[in-house]
Amino acid sequence: MRNFMSGKRRTDEYWEAVKSLEKVLKNDRLDAAMRASAEALAEPIQTGILSQGYKESSTACINRLIKGGGGCSHDRPDVDWERCPHQPPFRDHVSLLLKDGKPVAYVMHMYDDLPWERIKELTEFCVKYNLKFSIKAASWHFPNRTICVWIERAGSSTPEPFVNISRK
Numbered sequence: 001m002r003n004f005m006s007g008k009r010r011t012d013e014y015w016e017a018v019k020s021l022e023k024v025l026k027n028d029r030l031d032a033a034m035r036a037s038a039e040a041l042a043e044p045i046q047t048g049i050l051s052q053g054y055k056e057s058s059t060a061c062i063n064r065l066i067k068g069g070g071g072c073s074h075d076r077p078d079v080d081w082e083r084c085p086h087q088p089p090f091r092d093h094v095s096l097l098l099k100d101g102k103p104v105a106y107v108m109h110m111y112d113d114l115p116w117e118r119i120k121e122l123t124e125f126c127v128k129y130n131l132k133f134s135i136k137a138a139s140w141h142f143p144n145r146t147i148c149v150w151i152e153r154a155g156s157s158t159p160e161p162f163v164n165i166s167r168k
């Protein structure tokens with residue numbers, strides 16, 4: 001078995017958690033062990049990220065990120081979705097994150113993986129609208145099962161909110 005914690009931080013509680021997951025793994029297999037671990041971690045990951053000054057907007061409209069503010073007007077019939085997209089070419093479990101009241105990131109939690117075709121499609125979308133994206137190993141929707149795609153404006157400096165919570 002590989003160790004991911006050493007020294008004093010390998011506490012009795014840590015060891016008990018590993019043993020508990022091993023019991024679940026033995027009885028119910030990998031899916032159940034991954035779900036159990038995700039159940040314990042999903043909210044702390046989300047809270048850890050959002051507590052770094054982010055607030056989830058009530059409407060996840062990517063045009064707000066592209067334009068740097070404003071509300072979503074996509075319920076109006078005259079809005080040109082090509083010029084002002086409401087969403088990327090695909091999405092799942094999305095949030096628009098605000099910092100100091102301004103949109104700074106559009107975050108998606110995608111199941112399992114991102115195949116080349118989707119990476120290419122999202123890259124083309126981001127280039128077209130002056131955005132960029134990075135893929136984070138940690139995701140709060142369903143840790144162990146979803147990956148997080150963090151989209152922001154091309155000129156912004158990529159924040160490391162995931163590093164901040166995982167290295168404490």
Ligand SMILES: [Zn+2]
Pocket residue numbers: 060061062063072073074085086
């Ligand atoms: Zn919209």
